[in-house]
Amino acid sequence: MKRSLVMGRSNAGKTLFCIQFARYLGVRDAEWLVERTDGTLERQRISLDTARQLWSGDGQRTRGLHSLMIELPRGKGVRSLWLTDTTGLREDIDESPDLRADMAQTLRAMLESQVILHVVDASAVGRALAEAGRDGSPTGAWGDLDEQLAAFGMAHAGYVLLANKMDLPEARAGLAYLRKRLDKRRVLPVSARCGTGFREVKQHVWRMA
Amino acid sequence: MAYGTWRIPRSRANQVIADYESGQLALSEALEALGGSSRPPLQEAETAPLSRERLRQLLTELDSLVGLEHVKDTVREIFAFLYMQQRRRDCGLRTEPVVLHMVFKGNPGTGKTTVARIMAKMFREAGLLEKGHLVEVERADLVGEYIGHTAQKTREQIRRAMGGVLFIDEAYSLARGGDKDFGREAIDCLVKHMEDHRNRFIAVIAGYEREMEWFLRTNPGLPSRFPIHLTFSDYDVSQLVEIAKRMAWERQYRLSPEAELKLRRLAAEAKARAAWGEPFSNARWVRNLMERAMRRHAVRLFEAVTVSREQMMRLEAADLEEGGAP
Ligand SMILES: Nc1nc2c(ncn2[C@@H]2O[C@H](COP(=O)(O)OP(=O)(O)OP(=O)(O)O)[C@@H](O)[C@H]2O)c(=O)[nH]1
Numbered sequence: 001m002k003r004s005l006v007m008g009r010s011n012a013g014k015t016l017f018c019i020q021f022a023r024y025l026g027v028r029d030a031e032w033l034v035e036r037t038d039g040t041l042e043r044q045r046i047s048l049d050t051a052r053q054l055w056s057g058d059g060q061r062t063r064g065l066h067s068l069m070i071e072l073p074r075g076k077g078v079r080s081l082w083l084t085d086t087t088g089l090r091e092d093i094d095e096s097p098d099l100r101a102d103m104a105q106t107l108r109a110m111l112e113s114q115v116i117l118h119v120v121d122a123s124a125v126g127r128a129l130a131e132a133g134r135d136g137s138p139t140g141a142w143g144d145l146d147e148q149l150a151a152f153g154m155a156h157a158g159y160v161l162l163a164n165k166m167d168l169p170e171a172r173a174g175l176a177y178l179r180k181r182l183d184k185r186r187v188l189p190v191s192a193r194c195g196t197g198f199r200e201v202k203q204h205v206w207r208m209a
Numbered sequence: 210m211a212y213g214t215w216r217i218p219r220s221r222a223n224q225v226i227a228d229y230e231s232g233q234l235a236l237s238e239a240l241e242a243l244g245g246s247s248r249p250p251l252q253e254a255e256t257a258p259l260s261r262e263r264l265r266q267l268l269t270e271l272d273s274l275v276g277l278e279h280v281k282d283t284v285r286e287i288f289a290f291l292y293m294q295q296r297r298r299d300c301g302l303r304t305e306p307v308v309l310h311m312v313f314k315g316n317p318g319t320g321k322t323t324v325a326r327i328m329a330k331m332f333r334e335a336g337l338l339e340k341g342h343l344v345e346v347e348r349a350d351l352v353g354e355y356i357g358h359t360a361q362k363t364r365e366q367i368r369r370a371m372g373g374v375l376f377i378d379e380a381y382s383l384a385r386g387g388d389k390d391f392g393r394e395a396i397d398c399l400v401k402h403m404e405d406h407r408n409r410f411i412a413v414i415a416g417y418e419r420e421m422e423w424f425l426r427t428n429p430g431l432p433s434r435f436p437i438h439l440t441f442s443d444y445d446v447s448q449l450v451e452i453a454k455r456m457a458w459e460r461q462y463r464l465s466p467e468a469e470l471k472l473r474r475l476a477a478e479a480k481a482r483a484a485w486g487e488p489f490s491n492a493r494w495v496r497n498l499m500e501r502a503m504r505r506h507a508v509r510l511f512e513a514v515t516v517s518r519e520q521m522m523r524l525e526a527a528d529l530e531e532g533g534a535p
Pocket residue numbers: 009010011012013014015016017055056057058060061062063086087088089164165166167168190191192193194
């Protein structure tokens with residue numbers, strides 16, 4: 001089955017986005033498929049509300065691949081595909097080996113996915129830009145890692161960048177930066193918290209499904 | 210099906226991910242490799258290719274430093290080599306991986322930090338470093354007090370230096386305390402991160418020539434990892450005077466002819482004492498002397514009712530007096 005992979009830097013809002021986007025697409029009774037790096041596969045029935053409390057928030061780092069089945073209308077029927085939340089990427093030099101294993105799992109999944117949703121915290125980019133001053137770069141919120149991921153994505157039809165947290169004021173400057181940095185058509189502003197911008201994301205996923 | 214769109218073969222992709230997992234590649238390097246080498250550019254080119262013209266511009270700041278001819282020549286060689294590597298790559302010829310970690314040997318005040326700072330900027334302009342800043346540390350910033358503390362402190366400094374240059378002053382002191390000393394741990398930690406994060410930062414180890422040579426000799430793993438050596442010689446008297454004049458000029462002061470003569474004499478004396486083993490800090494000695502001169506100049510003119518613009522700018526021989534610091 002086809003897979004939409006939600007990936008990006010840690011704390012960008014991937015988990016919250018998955019939960020809210022699933023809700024938007026009409027998922028009610030959520031059954032999660034959890035794939036861990038040790039090869040185990042587990043089914044968990046956890047409602048979206050509970051998942052939001054359990055899995056998204058400060059200090060709640062996602063580990064492993066968490067997938068939900070979503071359905072999109074296609075012709076007379078529906079197409080189902082996986083919406084997969086992943087371990088956030090980061091480039092600390094003291095990342096532990098098992099965290100590396102989780103991120104390697106994210107990279108492997110990336111190679112297999114038809115849709116890649118690269119979530120970026122646009123408000124953090126905006127804040128970092130304000131701190132860096134004129135001509136500065138948004139250190140910590142957008143870096144090498146994101147550049148390389150975006151570069152990878154440019155050759156992949158299913159790639160879009162989701163500029164998240166657009167409900168926060170600093171996010172506007174962040175969005176402007178991201179639009180300059182890469183092909184504008186590949187940047188979609190969203191707010192995982194408020195659910196804005198989801199229609200465009202749905203269209204993109206639908207096209208690839 | 211999606212797989213068909215990748216430029217790099219499946220087996221190579223698996224290898225890249227395995228290398229990342231085992232800590233041999235940084236995450237962004239792995240992503241870069243997965244994208245294939247001829248990746249399509251983002252909308253803006255991030256790093257302009259190294260042009261000869263740009264290279265010349267980059268060298269001007271360095272050239273404007275007093276003396277250091279040998280250092281300037283070596284830096285020119287390094288950048289000429291980097292430029293050639295790029296041209297060879299453009300022609301599809303084989304290129305050597307370049308290791309840019311460096312050893313700076315020389316006495317205090319001979320311009321090691323200044324040169325490191327300029328080179329960091331040059332590497333950034335050449336697209337070899339992301340930020341090009343300089344993080345200057347010494348033993349106390351790296352070595353901790355208990356087991357594990359050192360690795361933690363060293364990692365923290367390396368993290369700060371990511372994208373720039375980590376400049377370790379008096380690096381030989383890391384090997385000072387023998388085998389049980391935590392300094393060893395700092396060296397090991399540094400070396401490990403130099404491998405793990407190839408190309409993400411450049412390490413410069415600096416210190417007195419004799420001590421640095423001993424340091425490299427007693428740590429067999431180091432010489433191959435620090436292939437570039439720059440030797441900073443002491444300034445001669447004329448160069449010390451030139452440095453003083455520039456310092457004055459930058460602060461809108463001038464040296465009177467008598468002051469310049471006196472400075473020449475003081476410098477010659479200080480160097481003569483240095484030859485007998487007294488510590489002498491080269492450009493730092495000049496700076497201390499000049500800063501003291503500016504204070505003495507202010508005191509001298511304090512009581513004067515009218516002071517001309519000319520007087521406000523001119524340092525006299527009487528203002529030049531050696532202070533406490535060597
Ligand atoms: N204001 C605002 N906050 C958001 C938005 N999306 C996520 N957040 C907050 O950002 C924080 C991180 O959200 P998560 O969804 O846990 O982030 P993640 O990307 O899954 O993080 P990792 O699993 O660690 O990689 C939480 O505090 C969220 O409430 C948004 O659109 N607006």
